[in-house]
Amino acid sequence: MEFANKEYFILLLLLIPYVLWYFLYRRRNEPTMRVSDTSAYLDAPHSWRTRIIHLPMLLRCLVFTLIVIVMARPQTQDSWASRTTEGIDIMMAVDISTSMLAEDLKPNRMEAAKNVATQFISGRPNDNIGLTIFAGEAFTQCPMTTDHASLQNMLRSVRTDLSAKGLISDGTAIGMGLANAISRLKDSKAKSKVIILLTDGANNCGEISPITAAQMAQALGIRIYTVGLGTNKVAPYPVPVAGGVQYVNIPTEIDEKTLQTIASTAGGRFYRATNNKELRQIYDDIDKLEKTKLTVQKFSKRYDVFAPFAFAALVLLLLEVLLRTTVLRRIP
Numbered sequence: 280m281e282f283a284n285k286e287y288f289i290l291l292l293l294l295i296p297y298v299l300w301y302f303l304y305r306r307r308n309e310p311t312m313r314v315s316d317t318s319a320y321l322d323a324p325h326s327w328r329t330r331i332i333h334l335p336m337l338l339r340c341l342v343f344t345l346i347v348i349v350m351a352r353p354q355t356q357d358s359w360a361s362r363t364t365e366g367i368d369i370m371m372a373v374d375i376s377t378s379m380l381a382e383d384l385k386p387n388r389m390e391a392a393k394n395v396a397t398q399f400i401s402g403r404p405n406d407n408i409g410l411t412i413f414a415g416e417a418f419t420q421c422p423m424t425t426d427h428a429s430l431q432n433m434l435r436s437v438r439t440d441l442s443a444k445g446l447i448s449d450g451t452a453i454g455m456g457l458a459n460a461i462s463r464l465k466d467s468k469a470k471s472k473v474i475i476l477l478t479d480g481a482n483n484c485g486e487i488s489p490i491t492a493a494q495m496a497q498a499l500g501i502r503i504y505t506v507g508l509g510t511n512k513v514a515p516y517p518v519p520v521a522g523g524v525q526y527v528n529i530p531t532e533i534d535e536k537t538l539q540t541i542a543s544t545a546g547g548r549f550y551r552a553t554n555n556k557e558l559r560q561i562y563d564d565i566d567k568l569e570k571t572k573l574t575v576q577k578f579s580k581r582y583d584v585f586a587p588f589a590f591a592a593l594v595l596l597l598l599e600v601l602l603r604t605t606v607l608r609r610i611p
Contacts, residue, residue, distance in 0.1 A: 283352035290347050338599035345592035349585045367471035368407045370460035374478035376414040376451050379439050383514035392477050395558045400427050413456030415448030415484050452485030457492035471568045472501045479508040481534035493544040503545035505538040510553050
């Protein structure tokens with residue numbers, strides 16, 4: 280615990296003259312009664328009131344001390360905690376085009392990709408992981424971080440209706456998705472830098488071709504794993520109609536040749552995932568990558584914690600007043 284206004288503790292010195300005044304000078308002003316002989320009172324028992332006669336004074340000192348503590352503003356301590364871990368830098372590039380709603384993977388391609396990606400993140404607590412999403416355009420959903428709880432929340436919020444709402448253009452810009460992920464990894468100091476690309480289609484838009492992006496990754500020492508989601512033929516796709524949903528079969532148009540070229544160019548591997556089990560196969564290969572040391576810093580915020588001291592001061596003050604005006608009341 281730290282105090283924002285430590286200078287207020289100097290006020291505690293005022294307790295010294297108060298205690299001296301109480302025991303040395305205050306008694307002179309108290310009412311007294313003269314008797315010729317006090318021997319009759321020597322063996323008289325002491326009541327409990329005489330034993331706590333100085334309790335109000337002690338309570339006043341405690342109340343004053345607590346008030347000074349409140350004025351000094353006790354706070355929880357700011358702290359930077361650094362730890363060194365073993366991990367790699369990973370950017371996940373996830374296709375969010377509308378075709379990801381096809382239901383050949385359960386419950387659909389998008390949810391299957393999110394579920395498996397979430398499990399992957401949970402299984403690599405020491406890695407620096409980020410998330411890029413793309414359709415006709417690409418942008419970073421979450422920069423690389425070791426705060427995997429926040430990353431998973433952002434991943435769960437990913438939706439395929441961004442293009443339907445006009446927020447981004449529809450399509451499959453694989454090259455743009457890779458370029459966005461590469462921009463996040465290019466300044467990384469890690470020995471192992473990885474991009475995991477998940478898509479269910481072929482590149483059909485974007486200003487950067489997938490092969491060019493793969494060559495950029497190769498030049499920067501970034502390894503790319505490509506994953507093609509979907510069955511080999513057709514897939515049921517939900518189409519909203521009046522009063523419900525109608526399913527139509529759409530062809531699966533995964534450009535395996537391009538995905539294989541991307542992976543081979545950037546030193547990775549191509550996977551074809553027709554179910555969740557095959558999608559998880561990527562974990563074993565990434566676990567074999569060389570790991571590098573990361574220094575992680577955590578920051579804790581400072582909060583005021585004066586309320587308990589203020590409450591205790593109020594309770595002790597009320598107790599002092601109650602004792603002084605009832606059981607320890609003096610006459611006159």
